[in-house]
Amino acid sequence: MTSNKSFGEWGELMGDPILATAILDRLLHHSHIVNIRGNSYRLREKMRTGAYGSPSTT
Template sequence: MGYKVSFTTMDRLMYHLKTQDISRKSKSKINRIYSSDLVIIDEIGYLPISHEEANMFFQLISNLHEQTSIIITSNKGFEEWSELLQDVALTTAILDRLTYRCEIFNMTGKSYRLENRKSLFND
């Protein structure tokens, strides 16, 4: 008896949200997300999204809000999200839901992956 966790990247999430009406696999993935105790969405902001995708993301976050725990990772600060989501009001609504009763970890510094890569090529 553990917790049900779903992990996805933003790109895969957008794919599943857009195709859930025509793909059983996508519908199953979205249903799994909605029934999870914890949802982890990785790489928000790495790739651009359309206004339609931003609306779908809002609907997902709105439906998950106060129903499950959410972890997100992003290479963008909150101040850059309105550019990413192409809508200030929508961004405010998403961030309002994501930051309600939350812990924010702002991690700065050198990339572990890049440091590892440098040592591989410097030898």
């Protein structure tokens, strides 16, 4: 499972910190957590091609 939110933000995101704590407790019990920092490869590619930030026309 992946998320761009930190564990501390899940309570606010779900609107119930106790529920978020219980969910995270069960999800993370036997998990390996890998924190990845840095710029997004997808965003970098969009910026390279000029697709990021340009208004869409239909």
